Amino acid sequence: MRIDLEKAPVMVVGGPYSNLRATEAAMTEADRLGIPPSQVICTGDVVAYCAEPEETARVVVAWGCHVIQGNCEQQLAAGAADCACNFEDGSACDLLAKGWYPFASERISGEMRAWMGTLPTTLTFSLSGLDFRVIHGGMREVSRWVFDSQRELITEEARLAGSDIVIAGHCGLPFITRVGAGTWFNSGVLGMPANDGSTDVWYGLVTPDETGVVLSTHRLAYDHQGAAASMRRLGYANGYARTLVTGLWPSLDILPPQEASETGRRLRRRKLKVSSRSALLRSPNAATAFDAVS
Numbered sequence: 001m002r003i004d005l006e007k008a009p010v011m012v013v014g015g016p017y018s019n020l021r022a023t024e025a026a027m028t029e030a031d032r033l034g035i036p037p038s039q040v041i042c043t044g045d046v047v048a049y050c051a052e053p054e055e056t057a058r059v060v061v062a063w064g065c066h067v068i069q070g071n072c073e074q075q076l077a078a079g080a081a082d083c084a085c086n087f088e089d090g091s092a093c094d095l096l097a098k099g100w101y102p103f104a105s106e107r108i109s110g111e112m113r114a115w116m117g118t119l120p121t122t123l124t125f126s127l128s129g130l131d132f133r134v135i136h137g138g139m140r141e142v143s144r145w146v147f148d149s150q151r152e153l154i155t156e157e158a159r160l161a162g163s164d165i166v167i168a169g170h171c172g173l174p175f176i177t178r179v180g181a182g183t184w185f186n187s188g189v190l191g192m193p194a195n196d197g198s199t200d201v202w203y204g205l206v207t208p209d210e211t212g213v214v215l216s217t218h219r220l221a222y223d224h225q226g227a228a229a230s231m232r233r234l235g236y237a238n239g240y241a242r243t244l245v246t247g248l249w250p251s252l253d254i255l256p257p258q259e260a261s262e263t264g265r266r267l268r269r270r271k272l273k274v275s276s277r278s279a280l281l282r283s284p285n286a287a288t289a290f291d292a293v294s
Helices: 020-033 053-063 071-078 092-107 110-118 151-161 224-234 238-246 257-261 277-282
Strands: 010-013 040-042 123-127 130-134 165-168 174-179 182-187 201-208 212-220 269-275 289-293
Touching: 010 020, 010 182, 020 053, 020 201, 020 212, 020 224, 053 092, 053 110, 071 092, 071 110, 151 165, 151 174, 151 182, 174 212, 174 269, 182 201, 182 212, 182 269, 224 238
Parallel strands: 010 040, 130 165, 165 182
Antiparallel strands: 010 201, 123 130, 174 182, 201 212, 212 269, 269 289
16 A cells, blocks of 8 residues: 655554553654654554553544554454464463453454454655555565574565565564665564563654664653553463563563573664765765664
């Protein structure tokens, strides 16, 4: 599905994960930044690990932002029995999913399932002379895990996407990386911290200028204690409730060795300037610039 965006900042949010408080904090942040819902993109998995699936889905619908299907939307819309998250059978993540997915499925209304079924699987748009594609996991597999250290995989997925910049979700960690002539941008997620020992969650910005765009990742503080308490009151998914207050994932099953080794290490905000082809033709010195800030 192709969308038209204004030449103005775009907020990117990944996985709200049934975390109502974090989702509302992102909406407040968008208002603070002056970004309207028409300039906000969600990369899917509105519903997952946390305690308020129906409430979170309804808030996202009311927000009016652009949303694509993640694997959770696809499975819930179909009335499927599991999340199809691509967890290894018998792993800690797989066992945890046998708790949170039925919990979410029992609480999602037919109205919200129908809404999920209408969502596109991908979005495309152009901004400042650059072509973008928004996906959840991978181009051919919605629940494919794609992490920063997997450069060969990113190169292949970017080739399939056929765009200058791929905006992706699913993996839960924020990163920006260059692959050949393309760029892979994962904003991180709203619903869970990024396994770095901080309770903050993450969002991304795409900021256009006259020569291209600046991609950036940003921390977002919210009422994580309240979110964890809402889970504990219901007595389920306590591994993820602990994650909300420790900033550490309950399992590292899905992580490649590089990302697993960085557990508990505070992530830095990232910023990448991507110049359009026309800007590069006009000025060969308009190179892509990368910066990392604490």
